[in-house]
Amino acid sequence: MMDHVRDLASVRDATERLLTAAAKLDNAAVAEPSRLPGWSRGHVLAHLSRNADALVNVLEGRPMYASASTRDADIERDAPRPLDVQLADLRESGARFAATEAAPADWSRTVELRNGVTDSAARVPFRRWVEVDLHHVDLGIGYELEDLPEEFTAREIDFLAERFAGHKDVPATTLDAGDGRVRTTGGGAEGGPVEVHGPAADLLGWLCGRRDGTALTVRGGPLPALPPL
Numbered sequence: 001m002m003d004h005v006r007d008l009a010s011v012r013d014a015t016e017r018l019l020t021a022a023a024k025l026d027n028a029a030v031a032e033p034s035r036l037p038g039w040s041r042g043h044v045l046a047h048l049s050r051n052a053d054a055l056v057n058v059l060e061g062r063p064m065y066a067s068a069s070t071r072d073a074d075i076e077r078d079a080p081r082p083l084d085v086q087l088a089d090l091r092e093s094g095a096r097f098a099a100t101e102a103a104p105a106d107w108s109r110t111v112e113l114r115n116g117v118t119d120s121a122a123r124v125p126f127r128r129w130v131e132v133d134l135h136h137v138d139l140g141i142g143y144e145l146e147d148l149p150e151e152f153t154a155r156e157i158d159f160l161a162e163r164f165a166g167h168k169d170v171p172a173t174t175l176d177a178g179d180g181r182v183r184t185t186g187g188g189a190e191g192g193p194v195e196v197h198g199p200a201a202d203l204l205g206w207l208c209g210r211r212d213g214t215a216l217t218v219r220g221g222p223l224p225a226l227p228p229l
Contacts, residue, residue, distance in 0.1 A: 002107075002120065002122035002123050002126065003122075004101065004107050004121070004122045004123075004124070004125045007125035007126045007129055008098065008101045008102070008125045010125075010129050010149070010151075010152070011094075011097075011098070011101075011125055011128050011129045011132060012094075012098065014129055014132040014133045014136070015090070015091075015094045015132055017133075017136065017143070018048075018090070018132055018133075018135075018136045019087060019090060019091060021136065021139075021141055021142065021143060022045065022083070022086070022087060022090075022139070022141070023083075023087060024141075025041070025083055025141065026083060027082050027083050029041065029083075029141075030042045030045070030082070030083050030086060031080070034138050034139055034140060035137070035138045035139070035140045035210070036138050039079075039138075040079055041139050041140075041141075042078075042079035042080055042081065042086060043075055043076075043079040044135050044138050044139055045079075045086040045087075045089075045090060045139075046074070046075045046077075046078035046079045046081070046086065046089075047075050047135065048090055048093075048131060048132060048135055049078065049086075049089040049090050049093040050071070050074050050075060050078065050093070051128070051131050052090075052093035052094050052096065052097040052128065053093050053096065053097075054071075055097055055100075055124055055127070055128055056096055056097055056100045058111050058112065058113055058124060059100050059101070059105070059111065059121060059124060060100065061111075063112075064112070064113050064114050065114065068114075097128060101124070101125055105121065106121070107120070107121045107122040108120060108121070108122065109121050111124065113127075126155065126159075129152065130152075130156060130159075133148055133149075133152060134156075134208060134210070137210065138210075144201070145201040145202075145204055145205050145210065145211070146201045148201070148204075150200075153177075153200045153201065153204050154177075154179060154181075154200065156204055156207075156208070157175065157177060157183065157200065157203060157204050157207060158183065160185075160204075160207040160208060160229075161175055161183040161184065161185040161207070162185075163229075164185045164186055164207075164226060164227075165184070165185050165186065165187065166186070166187050166188045167185075167186055167187075167188045167189070167227065168188040168189060169188070169189050169225070169227055170185065170186030170187070170188060170189055170224050170226065170227070171186050171187070171189045171190065171191035171192035171193070171194055171221065171224055172184070172186050172187040172191075172192035172193040172194070173185050173186040173187075173192060173193065173194045173195075173196060173224055174193060174194070174195050174196065175196050175203060175207075176195065176196070176197045176198075177198070177199065177200040177203045177204075178197070178198075178199065178200065179200060186224060189224075191221055192220060192221060193220055194218060194219070194220045194221045194222075194223070194224055195218070195219040195220050196213075196216050196217070196218055196223065196224075197216065197217040197218075197219075198215055198216035198217055199215070202215040202216055203216065206223075206226070207226065208229065209226070209228065209229060
């Protein structure tokens with residue numbers, strides 16, 4: 001059961017961590033490459049601001065983005081801005097998201113995100129938390145997957161295991177992060193069952209495309225190649 005109020009508090013905490021860390025940068029550092037191919041740190045910060053506004057659109061019943069090209073153009077437009085403008089935008093857009101989330105609403109309703117993806121309104125705060133904390137890691141400024149809150153890591157592994165469940169390109173796979181739980185995913189491709197074991201941070205990194213999986217132990221076949229998120 002999703003607790004959107006509790007998740008919204010986690011979003012605020014994650015945003016403050018990010019703002020505090022990013023405030024130690026300077027304009028030159030913001031223009032440097034992030035860990036995401038083709039994106040500077042400015043691109044990552046701009047994306048996070050525009051994502052907050054996009055999720056407000058989702059909760060208010062509008063399209064998340066006017067179009068894919070508009071989304072990309074807005075990020076390119078905002079990426080070169082100086083640090084103080086980036087931080088102000090991130091704080092203000094985050095406040096707009098928080099205000100929308102705090103409004104009385106039917107949290108059991110279904111909302112539409114990008115590319116026809118639907119979800120419950122109650123899960124939108126967690127989706128925002130994912131954006132903020134994983135992209136904090138992507139900035140490459142000292143916050144790593146190992147630093148993520150334990151609850152976040154476990155829930156995101158759950159979410160991604162569910163996302164790849166039954167995928168036509170992923171064989172049946174079990175995931176063991178050493179937390180006493182074994183998740184299953186894949187199952188739509190031939191082969192398996194493949195067993196994947198490793199620390200939670202490394203398992204999450206592989207599932208979300210941020211680590212290559214070489215730190216994981218694999219039995220029953222090669223490490224499955226996961227489709228892009």
